Amino acid sequence: MTETSNEPVPEVEEADLDTMTATKETLEDYTLRFAPRSYRKWSTRVVGISALGGIAYLADFAIGANIGIAYGTTNALWGILIFAVVIMATGFPVAYYSARYNIDLDLVTRGSGFGYYGSVVTNVIFATFTFIFFALEGSIMAQGLQLGLGIPVWLGYAASTLIIFPLVIYGMKVLSTLQVWTTPLWLILMVAPFVYLVVSHPDSVSTFFAYQGEDGNGATNIGSILLAAGVCLSLIAQIAEQNDYLRFMPPKTEANKRSWWTWLFLAGPGWVIFGAIKQIVGLFLAVYLIANVANGAGIANQPVHQFLEIYKNFLPNWLALTLAVCLVVISQIKINVTNAYSGSLAWTNSFTRVTKHYPGRLVFLGFNLLIALILMEANMFDFLNTILGFYANCGMAWVVVVASDIVFNKYLLKLSPKVPEFRRGMLYNFNPVGFGSMLIAAGVSILAFFGLLGSALTPYSPLVAIVLGLVLPPIIAVATKGKYYLRRTDDGIDLPMFDELGNPSGEHLLCHVCHHEYERPDMLKSAVHDGFICSLCLSTDKTGEHVLPAQT
Template sequence: MTQDLGSKPADETVEDRLDTMNATRETLEDYTLRFAPRSYRKWSTRVVGISALGGIAYLADFAIGANIGISYGTTNALWGILIFAVVVVFTGFPVAYYSARYNIDLDLVTRGSGFGYYGSVVTNVIFATFTFIFFALEGSIMAQGLELGLHIPLPLGYAVSTLVIFPLVIYGMKALSTLQVWTTPLWLVLMVAPFVYLVVSHPESVGQFFAYQGENGVKGFDLGSTLLAAGVCLSLIAQIAEQNDYLRFMPPLTPENKRSWWTWMILAGPGWVFFGAVKQIVGLFLAVYLIANVADSAGIANQPVHQFLEIYENFLPGWLAMTLAVVLVVISQIKINVTNAYSGSLAWTNAFTRVTKHYPGRLVFLGLNLLIALILMEANMFDFLNTILGFYANCGMAWVVVVASDIVFNKYLLKLSPKEPEFRRGMLYAFNPVGFGSMLVAAGLSVLAFFGGLGEAIRPYSPLVAIGLALVLPPIIAVATKGRYYLRRTDDGIDLPMFDEFGNPSGAHLKCHVCHHDYERPDMLKCETHDAFVCSLCVSTDKVADHVLPAGGS
C-alpha cells in the first residue's frame, strides 16, 4: 500500500536537493541512517546469522588471550575471560533483540534508549573508534602473515591489508553476506586443526597450559590481575554493535519462523562471545605451548600467524604449513575487516549527518576510517595493545551497559521509557540525561580510575566502576526526571498502525514528498508545513527544520 499526501515541494536550495538525492541513492543500498524495510530484508534467519558470525573470524582474540595470559597467568586470564563473557551475554541480549526485532542498528536503538537524537552522536564516535582500532589490529596481523609468507615488508603489508578491503565493502550487505557464508567452512577447518592436533598428539600441553603463571610468575588467583585481564577482553564489548549491523536485516518474527529467528538472534547476537572467548583461550593455549616447547618463541608467542605456523609445521610439510597459515590469516582478517570498515563507515556517517545536516556519502567515511586505521598500523600499535584496549574498554562498557540497563529497567520494569524504540528527528529531545548523562559519568570515572586518578588501589577495578555506574544510573535518573526527556512528542501525525499483528514493524508504504521515494511506515513522519509525508532521512538533512514536527504532539 502506498499513500501520498500533498505534492507541494519544500523550499529547498539546489544544494539541499542534491544532498538529499545523494543520501537517498546511497542509503537505498544498505539503509545507512534509517530503518531497514522488510521489502529489502529478503535473507533467511540463517544467512543473516552466519553473516553476522562471519565477522568474528578475527585473529585478534588469539593475540588478546595470549597477551593477558602472558601478563597475568592462565588462572587469572581464564577468570577474566569468564567475566567478559558473562557481561557480554547479559548486556548483549537486550540490544541485539531490539536491533533484530525493530530492524534498526545500535545507534538508532541508542537514541531511543535514554540518549536523545544528538546524544548518541558521542556513542557513534565511540563505536567508530572501536572499528578503526580493531581494523588496525586485524590489519597488523594480516601484514605479519604477508611478511612471513610472502616477504612483503610490514609497511607495505599494512597498506595492502587496508586497500584490499575498500572494494569489498562498497556493495554493503549483499556482498558481505556472500563473502561470509562461503568462506566460513574453510576458516573453521584451518582454525580448529592446530588445537585438535596439540590436544591429541601432545596431551602434556594441557597440563602446561593450566600451570602457566605468566612472565611475572603470578601464582594462582589474584582479583586485581583477573579484573585487569577482564578489562582488556571487555574492550570487545562494542562488537555487539557490529553484530547488530547485520541483525537489523533479520526477517519479521512470525509463528512459522519463531524457533529459527530466536536461535539465530541469540547465537549471532550475544552468542558471538562464546566463539570469542573460546578463541582467546585457544590463543593462550597455543602461546603457552610455544613458550614451553619452542626455543626463542617468547617474542612471537602472542602473534597468531606464528602460533599457527609453528603448529602446522608439526604435522605438515613446511611449504604447506606456510601456505595454510597465510591463507588462514588472510581469510580471517578479510572477514572481520570488511565488517570493521562497513560498520565504521555507518557510524561516522550517522554522526556527521546529524551534526551538519549534510550527507557526503558513506564511501567518504569508509575512506576516512581506513586512513585512520592505516596510520595506527604504521605507528605499530601492536606493541602497546593492552593499554589501548584497556582504556577503550571503559568507554565501550559505559555505552553498551547504559543502553542495556535502559531497555531492561526503564522500558520493561519501571515503564518510564517507551517500549518501542524511537529514532526519528523531531520525535526525540536533542539530549536525554538518562542515558547520555549516565554514560558520561560512567565512562569518565572509569577512565580516571584506569589511569590511577582514583588511586592505585582502585585502578584494577575500573571495569567494575564502568559497569556498576552504567547499570544503576539510568533507572535512578529516569525516576528522578520521571522519564520526561524520552519523547518530545508521541504522535508522528500518521494515522496508520506502526506494527503488524505479530508486533513487527509495519510494511505499509508511504511516499516522501521531498525525495519522492516510497518508504515503510516506521521510517515516515507527517510534515505539517507542506501537509505531506516525509522520510526520516530527509528530516535528518533538513537544515532549516522545515519538516520537523512541533513539540508537544500527543
C-alpha cells in the same frame, strides 16, 4: 551500489541536493535509517552466519595470549569468564531490539535514553572501536604477509587496508555472500591445529593450566583477574557490529520463531561464546610455543606464528606456511570488511546528523581506513593491552547504559517507551538518562584506570564502568520522571506502526521530499505540507521546517 526507484525523480531545488544524494546512496544498505521489510529477503540462517562471519578475527588469539602472558593462565581464564558473562547479559537486550525493530545500535541508543544528538558521542565510540580493531587485524595480516611472502610490514599494512575498500562498497548484499562462503574453510583452518595439538601432545594441557605468566607471579588474585577482564571487555562494542547484520533479520512469525530466536542468540550475544573460546585457544597456543619452541616467548602472542608452528608439526614446511598465511588473510578480510562497513556507517550517521549534510558513505569508508592505517604504521600492536584496557571503559559505559535502560526503564519501571524511537522531532536532542549516565560512568572509570582515584582502585575500573552504567539510568529516569524521552508521541500518520504479529509494518508511503516510497516506521508527517517525509530527508533538513513542533 545504489538501488533506485523506477519512477522519474522531479527536479529539485539546490537545497535538496544533499537529501537526494543521501537517499540514492543509502538505499542499498539503509544507512541512518530503518531497514525495510521489502529489503530484508535473507533467511534467519543467512543473516546469522553473516553476522558470525564478522567474529572471524584473530585478535582474540592475541588478546588471550597477551593477558595470559601478563597475568598467568588462571587469572586469564577467570577474566575471560567475567568478560563472557558481562557480554551475554548486556548483549541480549540490545541485540533483540535491533533484530525485532530492524534498526542498528545507534538508532536503538537514540531511543534508549540518549536523545537524537546525544547518541552521536556513542557513534564516535563505536567508530573508534572499528578502526582500532581494523588496525589490529591489519597488523596481524601484515605479519602473515611478511612471513609468507617476504612483504615488508609497512607495505603489508597498506595492502591489508586497500584490499578491503572495494569489498565494502556494495553493502550487505556482497558482505553476506562473502561471509557465508568463506566460513567453512576458515573453521577448518582454525580448528585443525588445535585439535591436533591436544590429541598428539596431551601433556600440553597440564602445562597450560600450570602457566604462571612471564614473570612467574601468576597466582590467583582479584586485581589481575579484573585487569585481564578489562582488556577482554574492550570487545563489548562488537555487539554493535553484530547488530549491523541483525537489523536485516526477517519478520518473526509462528513459522520461523524457533529459528529466529536461535540465530538471534547465536549471532547476537552468543558471539562471545566463540570469542571466549578463541581467547582461551590463543593462550593455549601461546603457552605451547613458550614451552616448546625456540624463541617461543618472542612470537607467542602473534597468531600467524601460533598456527604456523602447530601446522609444522604435521605438515611440510611449505604447506604449513601456506595454510597459516591463508588463515590470516581470510580472517582479516572477514572481520575487516565488517569493521570498515560498520565504521563508515557510524561516521556517516554522526556527520549527517550534526551538519545536515551527507557527503556519501564512501567518504567515511576512506576516512576510517586511513585512521586504521596510521595506527598500524604507528605499531599499535606493541601497546595492545593499554589501548584495549583504556577503550574498554568507554565501550562498557555505552553498552551497559543502553542495556540498563531497556531492561529497567522500558520493561520494569516503564518510564522509557518500550518501542525504540529514532526519528528527528520525535525525540529530545539530549536525554540526561542515558547521555548523562554514560558520561559519568565512562569518566569515573577512566579516572580509575589511570590511577587518579588511587592505585588500589585501578584494577577495578571495568567494574566501575559496569556498576555505574547499570544503576545510573534508572536513578536518573526516576529523578526526571522519564520526561526527556519523547518530544512527541504522535508522528501525524494514522496508519499502525506494527502488524498483527508485532513486526514493523510493511505499508509504503511516499516521501514528499525525495519522491521515494518507504515503509511506515521510517516516515513522519511533514510540518509544512500535507505529505510525509522519510527519516533521512528529515535528518538532512537544514532549515528544520519539516520538523513537527513539540507536543505540549
